[in-house]
Amino acid sequence: MLRSLKLTVLAATMYSTTLMAQDADPQRYPLIPYPQELTAQQGEFVVGRNTNIVSAGAFANEVKQLQQLMTSFLGTKLPVTAKVGQSSILLVQDQSIKGEEEYQLDITPSRLTLRARTGAGIFRGIQTLTQLMPAGAEKMKTIAIPAATIKDHPVYDYRGMHLDVARHFFSVKYVKKFLDVMALYKMNKFHWHLTDDQGWRIEIKKYPLLTEQGAWRTFNNQDSVCIEKSKENPDMALDQEHIIQRTGKTLYGGFYTQAEIKEVIAYAAARHIEIIPEIDMPGHMMAAIKAYPFLTCDSENGWGKTFSTPICPCEETTFKFAEDVFTEIAALFPSKYIHLGADEVEKTSWAKSPACEAVMKANNLKSVEELQSYFVKRMEKFFNSKGKKLIGWDEILEGGVSPTAVVMYWRSWVPKAPIEAAKNGNRVIMTPGNPLYFDGIPGKNTISTVYHFNPIPKGLTTTEAANILGAQANIWTEWIPSEKRADYMYMPRMTALAEVLWTNKQRYDNYYQRLIVSFAQMDRLHVNYRLPDLEGFTGDNVFVDKGTLNVIKPLANMTVHYTLDGSVPSLQSPLLNGPLTITRPETIKLAAFSPAGIRGDIYTLNYRQQTYQKPVSGDGTQTGLKLSMFDGSFKTVAKIKATADTTVAVSNVEIPEQMGKGGKPFGAKLEGLIEVPATGIYSFYLTADDGAVLYIGGEEVVNNDGWHAPVQKSGQVALEKGLHPFLVSFVEGGGGYTLKLEYSVDGSKMQPVPDSWFKHK
CATH class of the missing domain: 3.20.20.80 (Glycosidases)
Structure with missing residues (x-):
């Protein structure tokens, strides 16, 4: 967000300098969580079979962990000596370092020195080294670790x-x-x-x-x-x-x-x-x-x-x-x-x-x-x-x-x-x-x-x-x-929490670039992590004459496979390597695969043929929607009771905080008209906690019903320019709630639905 602001030249220069100081190249330094201080240096420290580990004996457990790590990459154990050689990794106990998990890492082309007061600090530094090593370098003769100076400690214990x-x-x-x-x-x-x-x-x-x-x-x-x-x-x-x-x-x-x-x-x-x-x-x-x-x-x-x-x-x-x-x-x-x-x-x-x-x-x-x-x-x-x-x-x-x-x-x-x-x-x-x-x-x-x-x-x-x-x-x-x-279920979102608790500084875009690189580390540990989402479609899709499935891959090295017979896609299923034309109602299953064979989410895409929905007249309408609130516990939108307890006007698909607070269960209906500015295929993305269903022109467009954690579901509808009957029914089972509606049209970027599109009588 900050980068998009119109800054003065001085402020822009200061911001750029700060970024350079804080955020090293995520390809070269794909560290999660990011260190408190990292200064990139020129060159690399090369670990080979002539490298030795130097330790005074205070960190026997950590030396063992480091040897196991290096053996997994080089296929041989590095010797432990008391003498510094031409290529040495030094583990140094430094009493001036105060934190239990604090460490300092100095990597130069000639030497690698890891300092800490405690074994915990040394171990955390070894994990940083692990992430700096190329994950696909197992059983290589040498490993190149990028030079850097790192001072690091956690914010939360x-x-x-x-x-x-x-x-x-x-x-x-x-x-x-x-x-x-x-x-x-x-x-x-x-x-x-x-x-x-x-x-x-x-x-x-x-x-x-x-x-x-x-x-x-x-x-x-x-x-x-x-x-x-x-x-x-x-x-x-x-x-x-x-x-x-x-x-x-x-x-x-x-x-x-x-x-x-x-x-x-x-x-x-x-x-x-x-x-x-x-x-x-x-x-x-x-x-x-x-x-x-x-x-x-x-x-x-x-x-x-x-x-x-x-x-x-x-x-x-x-x-x-x-x-x-x-x-x-x-x-x-x-x-x-x-x-x-x-x-x-x-x-x-x-x-x-x-x-x-x-x-x-x-x-x-x-x-x-x-x-x-x-x-x-x-x-x-x-x-x-x-x-x-x-x-x-x-x-x-x-x-x-x-x-x-x-x-x-x-x-x-x-x-x-x-x-x-x-x-x-x-x-x-x-x-x-x-x-x-x-x-x-x-x-x-x-x-x-x-x-x-x-x-x-x-x-x-x-x-x-x-x-x-x-x-x-x-x-x-x-x-x-x-x-x-x-x-x-837990990977890779645990990595986001790890950075929140260790680093506690906001650098999300840089983090996400590091995350993509770190998937190779997860492959090394045989973690069945969740791949990033495929885009370019909704769960329920419509076409008028013909449609096109054009999948957008977030990672270039992903492959996408699909089936038309209802079976789960595998690496043996047909490869989707370009746009797929849809000319008849179809159910397509998609899945992405990583180079290591990790399968991503299984997407079931339904394609239906529609004619453009005709608009209705809307004389005398006011801007916004009518919100009806229903006290009680309703597990699905179909079970919301008939008579509302409160009715107010709102500007968008939202529930004012004062009406939904307190953690009590309730039902809600947001009714009115939606005015689309042009004829087209509209995609709607409905995020809800707990359940919600979107209807346009009396037709179900997105079904995100039932009690569940925040999740987004999507659907499409073919609309002519003008006003169309609109309804979102929502149920909250108790606790914090989420309700958000976004849209795109004819494949455009997803964005919030403007307030000006909503009308009610």
Whole structure:
């Protein structure tokens, strides 16, 4: 945006100089996250088999990591010596460097020197070296690393990724790969969600039934949906290694032994990643209750109004169970944190329990929310006795929270939560559902949205803002049944978050150029990342006489393959290497492929033949649209009730903030006329969270219905110049909402629909 402004000559010169100082050539220095200071230098440091590593012995782990890296490229291990040679890599412990993860890197044609005070700093510098090495240079005789001077440190101490292994299970091998990817991009906290309603994934020696029974299930409704979707997308198939036959039943599941847990912890520690375990309670405990029914207030195990039956916080047997479990957890995990969860608790059984009534009376508790707080505070004291700090989802604020608990903020529709927590003195980890729930389907704007996320909420003083530890992205796996699908969901958008949390400076265009180069690094790690979007079409396309499919590829080295028979495109399918003429109704499936064989999104394009829609008369119309608001919860637009609660005029497809705030569910209809200035094929792009449908002339143009995270869908309609009936129906299920309409005509650039096009009576 800044580059497009009309600057004075002096200002333009200053801006240009700043860019040159900050942003080195992204092809030569494709670093993510970008260093705090990088000065490009002439020449290269050439690593060959005559190169040695010089270290005083303070960084044995990091020397091992560096040797493994160089061996993977050169095919041989570099010697470690105490003497500097003609081609040396020096690892230097520098006590003048203050930060735990801070490092300095000086690369010249004759020497490479990496300085840090700690092993963590040296390791972060090695990851920078990894990204400077040509990813396709494995088993070469020499490797050229561009010369540079780098001074670097993170802005945020907490740079996290979360993985839910309870809904769908992931192998030890995959978790290690996940840690490798985190390490490459300097993420340092791994939040391991180990238990939930759908599965208990960690061995607890005192309660063996937790894994004997709780780790396995017959296919549930989520599995069934994934299996059905796998017919269209093979990545949605359940990983077969987690399916077994037992007593005549097909079961899905798995768990980690304590030996495997220790193995993963050691693997993470070598990469300076802290693993934070989550054992979610008092809610989300169906798998545990299945094995030990005494845990509930009434021995029931099922679903209440909204969530599953929780364990009972009013029986000492419950606390003994919890303390036994967390005693083993505390002994296994060296992390200073344990995550209690404490979210989405169905408290109906508590309200009906005589035992809870007695506990509430004895402790002067006035509500079931305060009863949950009683449970959380008691568990926090137990955690503290084990030398651990408690983390809980932001529901722990309800009913009161101790100032020493760490709050993990996720509920976007409760924006006051992190502000109140930080003002209360609680440390806060930001993980709002929008944009940091990476189980939400990614779209072409997703990476930009993550990159522009600000971890500091508005309304905090500088002192209060210091209570924001950092942020993390969450991968909930109800609809992520395979390792390939998990890769696709979090990469490459994790790289955007990595730069937000490490560098914390806005340089999106430069970042995106570096991202394109870094795909080769992801290929080296065998990551099934999401390719950038193909463009030049919509989901639903129309033509009058004939149409043309002219795909725009964002990466020159992509190939695009297509099918006409409904099958999933593969590398063996016909190659689309130019415009394709459409002369009849057709369904075309497209997919892009990277040089490494990574398949991008599967696009299903429907082509329909239309005549141009005739305009209507619009005498006496006013500018804008009529907005009708409907109080209530509606899962689809068809279920919006008949009578509006409020009706106002608005200038565009928008909902005024004061009408949609508060996080409550609602329905909305934006009605009127749209006046198109010329006859043509109009493409409309409707972005919604949750669901929306666009109708023009009574015809459905874009269907983006149902509750879901922000996603854009598109469609076309043939319109004659003039006025046409217009309607957008929208439903919000609760939380933060998104609603935006854009257009293009006859293949032009996508842009917002002008206010002047809308009329209403």
